Amino acid sequence: MTNNSNNGFNNWQKSFEKETKKNLSDANSETDEGIDIKPVYTKEDLENFSFVEKHSLPGQWPYTRGPKASMYTNRPWTIRQYAGFSTAEESNEFYKKNLESGQKGLSVAFDLPTHRGYDSDDDLVMGDVGKAGVAIDTVEDMKILFNNIPLDQMSVSMTMNGAVLPVLASFIVAGEEQGVDRSLLSGTIQNDILKEFMVRNTYIYPPEPSMKIVADIIEFTSKEMPKFNSISISGYHMQEAGADNVLELAYTLADGIEYVRAAMSKGLDVDDFAPRLSFFFAIGTDFFMEIAKLRAARTLWAKIMKDFGAKNERSLILRTHCQTSGVSLTEKDPYNNIIRTSYEALSAILGGTQSLHTNSFDEAIALPTDESARIARNTQLILQNETGVTKTVDPLAGSYFIENLTEELSKKAWDIITEIEELGGMTKAVKAGIPKLKIEESATKKQAKVDSGSRVVVGVNKYKNPKEPSVDVRVIDNNRVRDDQIKKIHAIKQSRNTKAVEKALTNLTNAAKDETNLLIPCIEAIKLRATVGEVSKALEQVYGRHFAKSLSVSGVYGKHFEGDKEFMKVESKIKEFENLNGRRPRVLVVKMGQDGHDRGAKIVATSFADMGFDVDMGPLFQSPKDVAKDAIENDVHAIGVSTLAAGHKTLVPELMKGLKEIDPKSKIIVFVGGIIPEQDYEFLYENNVSAIFGPGSNIIESAEKVIDLISDNLSKE
Amino acid sequence: MELVDKIIKGERAAIAKAITLVESSKDTDQQISRQLISELIKKPGKSIRVGFSGPPGVGKSTFIESFGSYLVSQNYKLGILAIDPSSQITGGSILGDKTRMVEISKNPNTFIRSTPSRGTLGGISMGTREASIILDAAGYNFIFIETVGVGQSEIVASNLVDIFTLIVGPGSGDELQGIKKGITEYADIFIVNKNDGELKMEASKTAADYKSALSYYKKLDALEKQVLLVSAIEQTGMEDVIKTINQIIDQNKLKGIFDERRADQLEYWIEEEVKNIIASDITKRLASKGNIPKYSKKVMKNEMSMYEAVETITKDTLKQ
């Protein structure tokens, strides 16, 4: 530091300390990532970088400043809204309307049965058909989905991982039957199975065969679909499940490394497929951090790919889709969400994303309505057309703070990546359950911060709206959707050549026993009108279905509340309960149907245990009947149903029935948490639900209510 | 008792309530529980109680899922008592065993109960023995007791079952040195799990280590010990396990060892109960007389020695 600037800094420091009455050394704030943010950054903070290169340019090594030289000055990012619900017919209508209103690319959300490889007529998915995405059972549905949408012109992104083979096959066949050769199809298939085992939970087969399927798809697309992205390596779901930005960044890139290895093990040269790898990140509310994350991701990926021996420049470049954070959006005072989403979108743009989804303000209530989807889309149209953000490439480059943060994030992520590599790679780490547990720990900490008020969420734990607005909700009649789908399945099963289908399925099963690329026999079966469920089962015969074992964090929530009055009040109520009843209050926390949102359930379980409850944790994908058996055998006082994928109106009454079937006098009380639109409260109460805890519920308050309800219920005996 | 009839009929809710009673720390519950157990003991079923113990994470729950599926597919009724080690000292517990027993927990021929161990000795919770009596009366053919093996716990657990099984992982042969003697005393079967994939070689080697260690101690012990290789995940070796269990049971019955063990266990149980009652009685008396604070003050003031205080208090407490 020159003397001059040194004096300048000393003067600034004096003024700062005078204004704040704090020592500068005490004025840092720590982020969730464990990064110390200083009140001011200077030229000195651009020194000693090992990842970021100070004077790099956009579209040039190490691509920190963007994958392209011109970025949005030439073409703005693609507005790509993720959507899908009910039947293919209804989703198709919705897509066409959106495209007319300025949306540029499609992104298909499939329903949970499709994700998990079940047909709509399967008993296991009674509550889930068409609820949280569009139901696709056969190629006929896929054709309807893209009716009047020319697939040689429209780029289509598909979030599909578990049932990736039959769904991609259906897309290819639908294209062919539209007259479009597969080589002309453009878009992306998510095909990222590792993060399914970690956080998204729509896996079907165990990790090893699942990785083989990923590699098959990379191989096939690299040879036959040059315009198609073979994979979307996703950190998005990790952040949504609770990961901080370093975890998201590190695990995503570590997943990427694993996929590159899997593809190379098929004998492909890295440059054959690497240009078609794409990424997907979440953009949360930590404005500058998110910008730095995208810059760091590009920087690190370039380094990783160089180490793999990539020669083609396009192999080094990380291209990404982004989505604003759904979990940052609240059920309470929902119009605030429009504002949150706007800031997040701006962050994504300043970070240099290639395409973007912006969430609707009714995110924490239900799937978007036409109206809320319009506002979400307009958020991006306004950014593109009115704010001038497209006119300069990477406008924050050179900012002391942003560059320093980019370097810090890179360093921290690199340490984790190195650690995972030493462990033997991400597949191994995932099998051991370590990343999932780390993410859950981070999620639990975040919850504790919100519940204790140390993190403000406007409208939730501070500045509450005394007059909550009521908003319109998209309602999906899942019985009707299911009936429609079943009819279609029956008609197809009547008209197809059954013998040929059976033969094609047997071929597929046999192919799974050797090294054949599975997409090829899959396309054959789908062409003959085999269903998604049939194809999945044909493979299941060889691979089996994967059941995740669940580990839990403990003590993380409680630690945050040492000495907290409200927390101690619940603890003492529990002790009192134990003295009176000879055991602790015992609660079974469950997920039913195909709903894989387990963040809330896991957090509630660990927090309740920290307060002194005995908590039974059910596995994912339980049927209401299994839950009833489990609850009764363990003689729990209460069942807490965590439901986010809109199955509650089918599944909760089934659970009540299940309890009475085993024990007509059952006194077990049932409460429900998760995404429950207000319109459904009465229905649930009529079905004897004792309490409902919606998004944003304070867990300590919820726990107190639960222990009171249990005590009341016992005193009635 | 109405509850007794319901249990014998196999009513799920009644069995569950009964287990709650025997696990309860409440006096009134304990009284009812004693009556209940006295009744049930008069109507014994024919179940075989098998203990599965082993270090954390060795695959006990996964093994039980796998082996249990095999048994229920053979039409056996299976009761499982899983003592969950994950309890915290202050807070409550997260009981996650069922996430590892997904398939069998759905089966109508199973009854699965998890219990927090609360850090009691050997991981065996209060009421485990009584719970197995309840499941026996309810007609379950096999009762499995899953406990985490840490130090003393195997000995306590082995006192509750007809056959005691230690599950170990590949590579655990190294630890054999320290536990050799103890092992031969209480375990009947050694199961080396995770005999699959990359671990296969290691698993075979571990099994061989156990076999040679056991043959060394064979002379000291009349009973043959079995070492089996399984993979819970790939569900291999399950027939061997049931065959071995049946063999040992048959052989023990023939030799009278089966009944002998049950008699020993009864003795142990009676002794334990008597000790418990005396201990809790003494604790109450001690508290009500307030002798301890009174005499410790005297010791502090050097008015008497520590041992004099102990003797005086003991005499006074035992005085009727």
Ligand code: B12
């Ligand atoms: C995070 C998230 C995800 C993550 C899930 C990660 C994970 N492992 O959990 C990811 C990104 C993977 C994901 C994926 C999908 N998601 Co999502 N997701 C969300 C989101 C943004 C937040 C949910 C959350 O975790 N919140 C934080 C936790 C702590 O809150 P919580 O669960 O609500 O729990 C609190 C209370 O509800 C209550 N509570 C909850 N349970 C219980 C239980 C008890 C016992 C008690 C006392 C209290 C209680 O207390 C908790 C603390 O306050 C919601 C929208 C939103 N903002 O809520 C959409 C949302 C639930 N997702 C949705 C959809 C459609 C999906 C997909 C099906 C999309 C698709 N078609 O592919 C997929 C598939 C996921 C699957 N396998 O099921 C929809 C569901 C639509 C509906 N209900 O009508 C929602 C509502 C978004 C939307 N509006 O479209 N999602």
Ligand SMILES: Nc1nc2c(ncn2[C@@H]2O[C@H](COP(=O)(O)OP(=O)(O)OP(=O)(O)O)[C@@H](O)[C@H]2O)c(=O)[nH]1
């Ligand atoms: N390779 C392999 N892994 C197994 C096998 N059985 C269990 N595992 C794995 O070992 C880990 C622990 O399994 P659990 O069944 O939970 O072990 P446990 O002994 O019941 O654990 P605690 O109850 O926590 O003491 C899991 O990751 C299982 O997937 C097996 O046969 N082979």
Ligand SMILES: [Mg+2]
């Ligand atoms: Mg276990």
